[in-house]
Amino acid sequence: MTSVQDRTTLPDRFDPGATERALYAAWESAGVLTADPAESSRARGTRSPFVVVIPPPNVTAVLHMGHGLNDTVQDVIVRWRRMAGDLTLWVPGTDHAGIATQNVVEKQLAAEGKTRFDLGRDAFVDRTKKFVEETGGVILQQLRALGCSCDWTRTAYTFSPELSRAVREAFVTLFERGLIYRGHRVIHWCPRCLTSLSDEEAEFNDENGNLYHITYPLVDDPSRSITIATTRPETMLADVAVAVHPDDDRYKDLVGKMVMLPVANRPIPIIADEYVDREFGTGALKITPAHDANDFEVGLRHKLDMPIVIDAEGKMISGDSLPTTQYSIPKTLLGLDRFEARKQVVIQLKGLGRLEKTEPRSHAVRRCYRCNTVVEPRLSDQWFVRMKPLAEPALAAVRDGRIRVLPERWEAVYIQWLEGIRDWNISRQLWWGHRVPVWYDGAGKPHAFREDPSPETIKKLDLKYQDEDVFDTWFSSWLWPLSTLGWPDKNAADLKAFYPTDVLVTAPEILFFWVARMIFAGYQFAGEAPFHTVYLHGTVRDTQHRKMSKSLGNGIDPLDVIKLYGADALRWTVVSGLGMGTDVILDPQDLEKSFAPGRNFVTKLWNIARFLLQNIGDRTPPALDTIDAKSFASADAWILSRLDAAIAECDAALGGARPPNGAWPLDERFRGLRLDEYAESARRFAWNELADWYVEAVKPRLQSASADGDVARAVLLHVFDQALRLLHPIVPFITEALWQRLPGRPAGAFIATAAWPRPRGGSVERAREFDRLREVVAGIRQIRGEYNVPPANMLNATIVGAPDLEPVIARERAFVTQLARTDITFAAAAPAGP
RNA sequence: GGGCGAAUAGCUCAGUUGGUUAGAGCACCUGCCUUACACGCAGGGGGUCGGGGGUUCGAGUCCCUCUUCGCCCACCA
Secondary structure, eight states, X not given: OOOTTOTTOOOSSOOHHHHHHHHHXXXXXXXXXXXXXXXXXXXXXXXXXXXXXXXXXXXXXXXXXXXXXXXXXXXXXXXXXXXXXXXXXXXXXXXXXXXXXXXXXXXXXHHTTOOHXXXXXXXXXXXXXXXXXXXXXXXXXXXXXXXOOOOGGXXXXXXXXXXXXXXXXXXXXXXXXXXXXXXXXXXXXXXXXXXXXXXXXXXXXXXXXXXXXXXXXXXXXTTOEEEEEESOGGGGGGOOEEEEOTTOTTTGGGTXXXXXXXXXXXXXXXXXXXXXXXXXXXXXXXXXXXXOHHHHHHHHHXXXXXXXXXXXTSBBOOSTTSSSGGGOOOGGGTTOBHHHHHHHHHHHHHHHTOEEEEEXXXXXXXXXXXXXXXXXXXXXXXXXXXXXXXXXXXHHHHHTTSSEEESTXXXXXXXXXXXXXXXXXXXXXXXXXXXXXXXXXXXOOEEEXXXXXXXXXXXXXXXXXXXXXXXXXXXXXXXXXXXXXXXXXXXXXXXHHHOSOOEEEEOGGGIIIIIHHHHHHIIIIISSOSOSEEEEOOXXXXXXXXXXXXXXXXXXXXXXXXHHHOHHHHXXXXXXXXXXXXXXXXXXXXXXXXXXXXXXXXXXXXXXXXXXXXXXXXXXXXXXXGSOGGGOOHHHHHHHHHHHXXXXXXHHHHOOSSOGGGSOOHHHHTOSOOHHHHHHHHHXXXXXXXXXXXXXXXXXXXXXXXXXXXXXXXXXXXXXXXXXHHHTTTSHHHHHHHHTTSTTOXXXXXXXXXXXXXXXXXXXXXXXXXXHHHHHHHHHHHHHHHTTOOOOTTOEEEXXXXXXXXXXXXXXXXXXXXXXXXXXXXXXXXXXXX
């Protein structure tokens, strides 16, 4: 009787659920996933470091297919480099995700009928911290199920004491360098999150609205009026002027005159400003400095009042914080939501006969990227980073190839954005996040501190209070490659050994949010780019090409897939379908369709191994290198040459791991990391060449205990071992499970750290011979297929006119018989026949 | 409004610098439970390479134009 443990037998099927977890634990406990900084060639060691930092998922996130894609890609690259001999490190971690996490906790509070203000700042932060400690980081556990070979000893968190120190250091350094300033201006404000947002966080959407044409009568002569056009009539209550273009002949005589603002009933001047577009609407523009970023600029130029009529929650207000009481708004509008106020203002304008026309119009509306609320332009004081000086080296680095962005077209997008970059609003009116380390003195002057000021300092500088705001989440994640490696401690072992990192893998959506800013930070704080390659992959979509999302209910849970098909199947599907920059299309309604190919391939590998173990079992054949090439059969030479070709193809598809001499030469710049091509080359070798031809061809020889049988066993073992290695980065579990059962493996060895295959060279002549045999076999099979000739070994095929094949087939008749399922004889060649 | 990209087999995509009968996976059709594998094996059908025009001995590949999608950016209210 045989048991499962028997070396010569395997169960019928690979059971991922029963093996994946144990394999992962074995890697982890054997230290396969960790990297010792002392071994780095940048420290005392000799090994080239290869480092990837994970795009930190939100600490409250659970794994979705987007992560499945992103992290599989990283793991493939990391495992490839680990096998290639690099000192490989993949740093995992999570992001405290200020606004997103705060929203989650606020929702919980809302369910209890409370707001964060009921708790107060400290209690709210405590509660959030507790929530994160209790439920956060689930995703890190899930990444293990995916097979991600992260170094968990280095798990980082953007809100940890260490990383918080980095955030503070970065802010104070920029403050000292004059790259940070406090600005009073109109910013994007989310009335639901009650915080400001950066330009990137306020996303554009084209939406249908109305363009209202409103007539403002002249104070001098109410029979005359000027017509303005606006999509937001409710803001007219804060109008302080009407602007026309200085060269607009239609309005030249009106400049300087006063018009009476309807509804509000107060006079405002007509001014001239170059900003106005004569072609748009009526060529006359209402100016509302506190509620429109452009009007704010006009207001500054003309020294206009900047009354506010919409409060933080988007409700109409009056009086307070306004320069004079003249800006009070009608009682009927007080306290109304801005959209309701719009309706009411329109009704009132109609009643006054001041609404000339309403024109349906699609226009860009900005919405909060976290809660989708329409963003309100709001006049306020915020902290800004001057971006132009930071962007310059980042722009140069991409232009001269020190950093490449894949796929190529994103490089142009990157350059375009950097060329027109605007200052970054980094302060948020939230509670969950790094508090701005600024204290204001009695004169209102800000002082920035690396450490909280001592009582003596407070006294000396007459500090009154700390800034209430926290930083934009991205103000901590932009430091990620630095902070996770120990910066600002310039002597940190990891920083010396592993910075700069190598490849950054992420989605194009956060190219500006995160990737570009990390490059800024790299140059600003370390004088060096944080990585040399940015790999931007596509998006996971359903069959209708819609993004997978919770709200659409078209998502696929990666854990379901892992349970049903195994992690390898998931990884295979994702990688093999991943053209450079193309989206991955999956069918949430039909997991079988999407993931069966991966599972089937895994099963194929399993079955090759079953065959191999049955035929080799415990008898370890001689090492391939000890075999004289002369004793190879043509099939041996052929599969060895195909292996060399497959290795070369995989290497070519993967490309160079790092830029030679610090910058990517043009001919290499956009090559490499073609993971789908790599996957296909490795698959073709294992399945279409090794399994379909070699395994079949070698069957008769394995029956014998002769020397030739040993040659066959040695070659079979070698090429399967190499195939497993080529495939390991993509399907780590099955390859590790099988590789460990191969005869002759030393105890404690892992394919995860086994050497990446290299071409060995060999006789091409003998390989060609086998190609001739394959042609013959293919010919016979074709005829059999077309004429439906039943399979039978007694069938006799006669080959005419190929005398050069005769000796080959005579020698390797067993192959041909096996492969073609027929016997072969030769007829005399017809003389000079076509 | 500015910039970029894509349209190739029913579906998802490859097709490097223009060069012999345009490829892969899935799907489909026909045989086959051949002692590793039916999650498999063998064979097969299927494309006017979005439309039109041009350059060339030769174009899926270069140029122009039209159509349709997609992406990024943007202060026309």
